[in-house]
Amino acid sequence: MIDIRNIGITFAQGTPDENIALHDINLSVQRGDFITVVGSNGAGKTTLFNVLAGNLLPTTGSITMKDAGSTIDITLQKEFRRARYIGRIFQSPLLGTAGKMSLEDNLMIASYKGCKQLKINLNKRKRDEFKTQLAELGMGLEDRLADNVELLSGGQRQALSLLMATMSHPALLLLDEHTAALDPANAAIVMGLTTRFAKERALTVMMITHNMRHAIETGNRLLMMDSGEIVFDIGTEEKAKLLPEDLVTRFKELKRREIVSDGMLLQ
Numbered sequence: 001m002i003d004i005r006n007i008g009i010t011f012a013q014g015t016p017d018e019n020i021a022l023h024d025i026n027l028s029v030q031r032g033d034f035i036t037v038v039g040s041n042g043a044g045k046t047t048l049f050n051v052l053a054g055n056l057l058p059t060t061g062s063i064t065m066k067d068a069g070s071t072i073d074i075t076l077q078k079e080f081r082r083a084r085y086i087g088r089i090f091q092s093p094l095l096g097t098a099g100k101m102s103l104e105d106n107l108m109i110a111s112y113k114g115c116k117q118l119k120i121n122l123n124k125r126k127r128d129e130f131k132t133q134l135a136e137l138g139m140g141l142e143d144r145l146a147d148n149v150e151l152l153s154g155g156q157r158q159a160l161s162l163l164m165a166t167m168s169h170p171a172l173l174l175l176d177e178h179t180a181a182l183d184p185a186n187a188a189i190v191m192g193l194t195t196r197f198a199k200e201r202a203l204t205v206m207m208i209t210h211n212m213r214h215a216i217e218t219g220n221r222l223l224m225m226d227s228g229e230i231v232f233d234i235g236t237e238e239k240a241k242l243l244p245e246d247l248v249t250r251f252k253e254l255k256r257r258e259i260v261s262d263g264m265l266l267q
């Protein structure tokens with residue numbers, strides 16, 4: 001469904017601070033995939049999401065998308081246009097919702113995302129629909145439609161972000177460590193909602209996580225990134241055999257190799 005070909009990102013090109021954040025990335029995402037993405041700090045995970053979301057334009061390469069039999073090149077498409085079909089949730093619960101607005105106003109905006117219609121009406125039918133959807137989160141938010149979102153806890157707010165991001169049926173949902181800022185209990189609740197929504201709403205998801213157990217137990221494919229490259233790409237069967245310790249060992253091996261090659265450069 002989405003094809004990433006030879007994507008490269010170089011920051012501060014041609015200066016002493018030059019940094020190759022992504023190096024010749026190739027990746028095909030199929031409809032219905034749930035891909036978990038792991039990698040140490042600075043590996044290029046968020047940068048890859050930025051390129052997919054249109055927040056950063058790649059230095060090299062292309063991104064194409066297949067939709068209803070036709071293929072469109074979205075490499076240079078503006079972020080606000082892509083936002084119609086690419087949803088994104090960040091680590092901070094503050095980023096996916098508008099704190100100073102009520103729950104119902106936030107949901108109203110989310111439900112009209114991508115619509116050309118200018119006039120939006122919050123009628124009883126719409127309000128009942130929101131209540132039903134909020135009740136699905138199992139957090140009692142259906143009784144708090146008029147409350148401002150800033151009154152919610154981090155976990156509640158992130159669950160609301162998830163609901164809002166999936167309301168417009170995005171073709172791709174990007175989750176960037178979306179449970180990392182939550183306490184373990186809330187992280188488990190939001191992860192549970194994530195896998196449930198992905199299944200029920202037949203979503204295509206990419207999820208960055210530093211939680212090795214989540215990375216292994218969730219989804220049908222796992223990518224490991226290191227120094228701007230995809231170093232490891234496995235499917236369901238291989239993933240089922242993996243243990244969190246195996247991934248940690250891989251990380252250590254990669255780090256050792258980097259130290260060795262840096263050492264060689266210094267000689």
Ligand SMILES: Nc1ncnc2c1ncn2[C@@H]1O[C@H](COP(=O)(O)OP(=O)(O)OP(=O)(O)O)[C@@H](O)[C@H]1O
Binds near residue numbers: 042043047048
């Ligand atoms: N806008 C930017 N300008 C310059 N360098 C950047 C920019 N964004 C990211 N980088 C650099 O690109 C590299 C990859 O960063 P990125 O944020 O993608 O890592 P990450 O894998 O998401 O790490 P983390 O797990 O810490 O979130 C890092 O060296 C980072 O400093």
Ligand SMILES: [Mg+2]
Binds near residue numbers: 045046047
């Ligand atoms: Mg990141």
